[in-house]
Structures are given as C-alpha cells and as structure tokens.
Amino acid sequence: MPPAPESRTDDEVLADTDVAVLLRYGLTQDAFRTALFGDGAVAAAVTLDRLGVLPRSVVFVAEIVRSGGLAYAAGLPESLPSPEPAAVLRDWLSGAAQTATTPEAESRAARWLEAVAEIIALRRATRDPETSDPS
Structure with missing residues (x-):
C-alpha cells in the first residue's frame, strides 16, 4: 500500500493557485468571475500576506488602477x-x-484588489487579534 500523501493546509493549496491566469480571464469572462473573486482573491491575499504586504498598500494600488488603469499600475x-x-x-x-x-x-x-486587501486584513485580525493593525 503506498504511503498517504502529505496533507496540506488550505493556505498551501491556495498559494499554488495561478492568480495571474484567474485575473486575466476572470476580469473579462463571466465563467471565471466567481473563481477570481473567490479562490483567486484568497490566493492573492495568502501570497501577499506571506510577503508582508499591508492591506492599505493593496487598497492604494486599487485606487491607482481605478484612476490610471491596469497598464499604468502594472x-x-x-x-x-x-x-x-x-x-x-x-x-x-x-x-x-x-x-x-x-x-x-x-x-x-480595482474591486478585486479591494477584496484582496479585506481578506489580508481579516487574516491578520484572526491571526493576532490583540496586536493586529488591520490597515
């Protein structure tokens, strides 16, 4: 009998999600929109949170996208x-x-980036509610 595969946390699974692909298709095709705003937003939040990004930084980028467009922000x-x-x-x-x-x-x-920022803030608040700064 082969050994059982190592179990992985949801964070580990979501961190492997190809956010770029979900974003590219989810912004333009209705069939991918739910995945983009669901697993895609959580995967992006997990990735950015692991890199130490504050929610307010992501909100700032959302404002840049809203005012200058995706190409400008990129x-x-x-x-x-x-x-x-x-x-x-x-x-x-x-x-x-x-x-x-x-x-x-x-x-x-821009709305997706704001959702990612909210998820990062929630992750931080639940991880350490005493010292968490949600911004």
Whole structure:
C-alpha cells in the first residue's frame, strides 16, 4: 500500500493557485468571475500576506488602477513598498492589462484588489487579534 500523501493546509493549496491566469480571464469572462473573486482573491491575499504586504498598500494600488488603469499600475516600478511583492503584483497586473482593456474590466480589477486587501486584513485580525493593525 503506498504511503498517504502529505496533507496540506488550505493556505498551501491556495498559494499554488495561478492568480495571474484567474485575473486575466476572470476580469473579462463571466465563467471565471466567481473563481477570481473567490479562490483567486484568497490566493492573492495568502501570497501577499506571506510577503508582508499591508492591506492599505493593496487598497492604494486599487485606487491607482481605478484612476490610471491596469497598464499604468502594472508599469509602476514599485507599486508596493517592497520589491518582491511589487514584482508579484506587477506580474499579475501586466497579464491582466493585456486582456482587460475595457473600463468595466478595470473597475472589476480595482474591486478585486479591494477584496484582496479585506481578506489580508481579516487574516491578520484572526491571526493576532490583540496586536493586529488591520490597515
């Protein structure tokens, strides 16, 4: 009998999710929208939270997307305060900018980023409710 596979936490499984693909298709195709705002948002939050990104930084990027568009936000050299998470986010946004060219898709992207920020804040609040700063 083969050994049982190692069990993985939900965080580990979601961290392996291809957020770039979900974002690219979820912004433009209704069939992928639920996955984008569900597993995709949680996977993005897990990834960014592990990299130490604060929710307010993600909200700031959402505001940039809303005012300047996905391509503009993707082109920023430091969309987030640290280089590694900024590179991750830039990869996600630049892929999305190639397909999500309508104002509706860009508005969805901003809403999605706000959802990611909320999930990061919730993760932080539940992890350490005494010292957590949700922003």
